[in-house]
Amino acid sequence: MITTELKLHNDVFNTDALDKAATRDGFGKGLVEAAEKDQRVMALCADLAESTRAHWFKEKFPERYVEVGVAEQNLMAVASGLANYGKIPFAMSYAAFSPGRNWEQIRSTVALNDVPVNIVGAHAGVSVGPDGATHQALEDIATMRVLPNMIVVVPADSEEARKATLAIAVNDKPSYIRLARAKTPIFTTLETPFEIGVPQIVYQSKNPRIGIIACGSLVYQSMLAAEELGKEGINVSVMNLSTIKPMNEKMITEFAQNVDHIVTAEEHQIHGGMGSAVAEVLAQHAPTKMSFIGMHDRYGESGSPDELLEHFGFTKKGIIDHIKKQLA
């Protein structure tokens, strides 16, 4: 059952009925809204204006848009300076390059310096598609969540990305938002609440055996899987863990205490990612049998987004197969 208080789309399991958009689009909208609300909001880009949606901001606020060229290390240092001075910079590129290329600049000039730079990592995950392994960031959750002071958010759909963008614009903290290129169903609505650090149980079963904790596009796929498994008598609940840092230890612990087995699902390496973060919590507070849906210690490759999502098990079917194997 979907959780009614969350005001999700009223025909949520009818995928064809849902609008589709990439989380980068919701981010692009949110950034313009944030800039309308606050003069201090700025956008910095490293030669990827269109694909990060920075160009929407640039059209409206050309004087607050800064182009740094293909120079992600400088991108981050300049953003740090702007934030230190009192601006609210959003620094964007592909996640493979930022935070991929400029991790140390993020560590020292943003996180340790503790200035409110918003780091926008676009084109994360294998769903980037034909560009191949070099461009498919699968390590960024790990490298960002390990940094003290850093907030890490992985929106589950375009609308949540919009709200998350507005939230990090005002949180006065170093923040990382992870975005995808592929269009995915928008299953939340304007009325769906969003708060950094507050996970949502989007699908609730009676006496669930399995609890899925998912982020990004895997949240909706997990809901579809839960609905189908429920029909086969396998009760599954699903949590959208869009804030990976700070971790809501209490809610994760309570969620796990009501199930036999926790499955985490993310378009990221299983080592160090969201699943690992959940495991760190559960090992301390509620040791639970766990298994991980993610990239199993390998890089991605070229292909269409759909082919790759299917190949690596990041679909409803992949999740169902994984769970049945766990129960067998």
Added chain:
Amino acid sequence: MTDERIKELELKANDIRVSIIDMLEDAGSGHTAGPLGMSDLFAALYFEIMQHDPKNVDWAERDRLILSNGHTVPVRYAAMAHAGYFPIEELKTLRKFGSRLQGHPERHALPGIEHTSGPLGTGLGQAAGMAFGMRLDTNKQHVYCITGDGELDCGNIWESAMFAAHHNLSNLTAIVDRNNIQINGATENVMKLEDLSGKWTSFGWHVIEIDGHNIQQFVDAVNQAKAIQNKPTCIIAHTIPGKGIKEIENEFEWHGKPPTAEEEKRFLKELRTLRGKIEATHSQ
């Protein structure tokens, strides 16, 4: 070079352009402008300049070609296929699931690809490392490193430039694809690069500027680079992005999109006309 030889190489460049258009249309994504602009350079590298053996790709004495601007790899794949590294039909698998022709080059996917690239700015350092190693072993091969011009925004490039000059790596030649475009527009609008020649000179490099569509000039520049024994050389090759297809030449919007089926037809027709022109020009 004889006129006949130049004609052959220009025709090879034309074949490479045809394959680029063909494979990109099939792939439905990928980069068109850069590869078309570098086709003359690649025809010269694979069919005239480099020591290499398509049937023995790991030959220890081969020259190394480092493609730092990995997004332009269709031009390398096309040149390799025409040189006999793999069947030309395989070009149609570009960017597809399971293909050896990954969207950005993968060292382990396809024999003859020297290194994985795509993330910009790191080729020159890898090339310098290879050149340094070769010199230690008193091996006589040469390392060529191609970079984009927008790519020169990357700080890494200049760290590597300093290193190569500091160590007098004369067995390393950088070739800059000076096509004046990058993703967000003209290079001089995105991040000013000029005085580019002065920058390389001040970093300790020998600099030669050429017309990147003039194969004779390119071959001469490489010969000069190899003759210079005390410093690395940077060849700034002035090219036209999208070269060969008038309607897309110099349009930065063509940095990262493929032709549609309809455009493909039109473009291939234009390349057939160009082929005729090459044949006519050199038979006079």
